[in-house]
Amino acid sequence: MALIDKITEDVVKVPLKSTTKPEVLKELLQILVANGQVKDEASVYNALLEREGLGSTGLENGIAVPHAKTPAVDDLRIAIGIAPKGIEFQALDGGLSTLFFMILAAPDQSGLHIEALSEIAGMSRSTAFLRSLVAASTPGEVVRLIHE
């Protein structure tokens, strides 16, 4: 199933309650746990933290793409969170991060993982599109904007 088909209202949270990086990772992960899409929450959280420890996945224009390769999922998983006020995520440009795309993939799905991340990277090139996502007030609105 393509990445876009996996973006449904139940994997989107608006707004995020978190105010720190570890909280954001946990809150996004909780979305997938609540949907039964992750088997071992603790191991995935550690994998995400470990990846962030090597270098932040906070990019430019307020977008962050925390990701991990983990056997705790059996298919590509995505969770989206929006924090209109911005969260300190050690982004590349020094700004606050407002739009979070968490991607988890099984170890034998590297090709699909890369394609998914590449699609997110593509989205991040359109600042107007990102602005409209951050302005969205409901998960339904986020899904509609992405599917449009």
Next chain:
Amino acid sequence: MIKGPIQRILVNIDGSEESLVACEYGILLARIINARLLGAYVVNTRALSDLRKTHIFLAAEEAEYARDIEEDANRYLEHAARTAATKGVEIETIKTSGSVHQELLRVIEEKDIDLLIIGELAHVRSRLDEFYNESERLMRSAPCSVLIVKDEDRVDDLFALEE
């Protein structure tokens, strides 16, 4: 003897469930119409490089994922060959690297392919797909006919039934 319109079929194998179903369909079709079957996996080094440039990947991550995709490519192509063999069909497997749609267009031209088979596309078509989705681009730019395989359950049943 008049040749049929389909002599050489290419299946795009990318590791997704949809592409494996497309491969099964290609195997059945190749056997029925006696066409030559090819299966290609493109190691998407273009995306890897883009992810590095956009800083989503670190250098070490890029290298690790490059190794992983190479292994994926070998595994899925071997799977395709084994699956074809169960139906007595020979499949020429091709592993290549670069931009997925560009590489497949090159293979189509080089191998004189007249039918490209791809897996089911996303149910939702986003305006972004046209620019970033490889299957979407391939479907639009392929110089040959393109067959999109749908209904995984039906194809699985057909594959299981066909002796």
